[in-house]
Amino acid sequence: MIDMTPITASAVFDEPYAADAYDEPLEDAIARHRDQLPSGKTDQQGHFRIFDIPDGRFFVYVAIADGDVEHLPGGDKSRASYDAQELRGHEKRIQLSSRPPPHAEYIGSTQCLECHEEQAAWKQTGHKLAWSRPGNPGPHQDFSQFPDFFEALDSWIEAESYEGGTRLEIGDYNPEARGNVKFKIRLADDERVEIEKIYADIYFWKSAEDGEYYISVENRLNESDPASPAHLKIEMVYGGAVLRQRYMVSVPESLGDRQGIYTLLQFHPNGDDRRLTHNRRVWRDYKFNYWWSKGEDGEYGTPDDRITAPAVNENTIQAMCAACHVTGYERYMDEETGQALVRGVNDPNGAFNIDDDPEMDEVNVGCETCHGPGSEHAAFAGLGENFPSHMVNPAYLSVERETAVCGRCHDRRQGPGGPTLGYTQPINEDGEMMPPGLSRHTMITEYSVTRGPIPGRHIWVDDIHSRNPHQQYADYMKSGMYRNDRRMVGCSDCHDMHGGTGFRRSLVGDPDDASSPLCQNCHAVDINAHMQHQLGSEMKGAAGTRCVDCHMPGTAIHGGDSGRFGRMVSAPPYYDALTEEINAYLQGDINSHVFDVPRTTTVGVQGELPGNAMPIPYTSACGTCHDVSEIQHK
Template identity: 20%
Template structure:
């Protein structure tokens, strides 16, 4: 039985308006039309020659940023759970069917309608948030970022940023609704590639894999297999520089241009989520003749959670070496506690903790 809530057709079974994607994880995806089209070959192809990077990346949050809900443990975690969404929202009831598909309904006096939970965004280190797609009546794809997320230790909680929101139409009772380009950006930043088309995702290569940064690899793979000395292949092109890297990372991790002027002035704690914004105002960056970049401190293939604090601090000390008078030497501790003092943890909603990337001397 199908019911209508706002512009979303909600049914006990998936309908065209909430259809699954037509491509599977890590499957090749054509990016241009024609016989010489570049293609995404999938990270397994990269592993043939780049085994160490492949294995490091597998433990990185980027490797698990986008999945279909039915392919995860979320149906078991949410099944038969209820959650109070707050005033103007109501109480959510979650149910898993015999095929492992998860749905949510709003408990009310009238018969509840079921909304399928389609995709999960986030690695789970901080949170996993659910996205459902809808083809609106005007043909534009809408995304519903669900009001309830899953946090570590299988804890259900309010999605970060939702506590102050108010539902103004029926569909928003399930979560924050975006449409068009905003929804596409959400998918773009959590996948290697994926194109929203009439309520579904075409040409989907899930997660932020090798080819998200390096580009489609089919020609590189062909050359590596056919040529004795294949040309080098890396991020960007011959004009690649520090600014190019910052733009690449900041495309999803945010740059100052995507932050309001008031936020840039006030620098609220929530800006710790957007690391390039902090780094670009740090004296470390400004005094480096703008040569400091994300990979100065971070190996893009390796998860920061697998690196000790001592190893991170060695990155600081390699510049602020007490034997090198060209850099400022910390008068408090030249060998330890760099991060604790200059990049402290900033508490966020739902017990999430992030390091402030505005590297500076804190007054308190």
């Protein structure tokens, strides 16, 4: 009864939304076949009986009665199917997730850890480190798993004046350039990237006076610009645990002195300054055009161009990003300026004060982001198992609801409010974040105006694999792990959301060891025999070959383009960007969660220039060592 119709990006995104009928495997199956399914109802003590179970295999799923506001559907027995013989005459104790009541309030992770101190390793996860004060992290941020998190700050030279900092040059605005990389940028005097017209000098420096980090912009086109040089204080850095890092700055008094925080520039540790394609290098433009005002003739690059502040809600993290990055997210509008601002839950160990009160707030993903507001849970704590937990436990949800908890943010949907206020945020018409535990159907109908990544833009032309970041959920729904007749696998089967595993991305096993429990818990496979069967070769053998090399290729790319060289048709150095595109395949940064093995014959690979081809195993990890034309594959 599980509908295994393949899911494509178009089936999710485009009318008539064909994937709606099968993108929630259990709930959709029940909707289609409810009258045919053996079932029973609980009494007031929760006891139930199911009679006349026919032969076959069945998932055990708990539907919630109308009016039950305390529980969420699914149950901990809904993940694996059981043979009828395992069910007839046997008792099953099913644990359900509770849910916070409507009046519950956020209390902050510091209070949660008072009772759940065993989850303190969560402080080491990328979820908790995403936004951080440069050089001054919050008490609940532990960077021990990411020793290179702040490596880019080495470019911020301590100085009395901005002129003592690291200087970069930016110019050659191109409105047709893909995404948010409209300018070329280079370290000063690095002429490997040609810039015909330099607009501004950019300085990275740490003030010897106040200890703050600044990005200063000096207008090279217009020496009379009253805003030049503009000294933009870095309030927070975004990223560093997972690849790129962006710099989020406040507007100085000389440009208007607003409360909003805006992105500017990005550092890409996987970039490579040997690349002649400018957006594959280490330092990249990121929406610098929002900080630049055209001259009076309406054209960029004229002597009367000026440094300016972005439009009030354009490119601000409060309007565009905060729903996924602030625990206890609440949006409000500043009546005087029209600016969208946010509040977070007050927490004495918060990393940043983002709102209009004097207390620190819990920016980043806290306990209550995934479990719901905790005031009622804390009120009943210690009263025993006869009291409801009033918290969401994702392990007791059906797999489609557990993955939706993560899919709220690890997807690319737009909420109401357009590309500014609704930018890839799981919010509704009232600007509210979707609570954990609700269905995918609710998410894409009430908390989205687009249902996922846009085919052909965020998805490669094969209509399956992601080409952009934070789309793991969109990939995962297309996998056989999400929908099958044996065992539904959720995010928590591979990732420990509370950290402490010692493996990257908080994985439950070592991804570099094909014999580790990460894959072998479900797939008892002889690695050498598997490779011999599939490839006609054992390659590096079981000790050196990773499952992820073939089954999780990096099809998606951070920041628009990867800087890492993949398979070379001819080796560098290259002498112009076009020659590089013809000769160097990409290695993608972000592992695909489709778990298939895309081939050289896949649409988007075959017949494409190497620099434009979708990264796959044969153009990435395998291709760096092997002549891929000689590899047999089925």
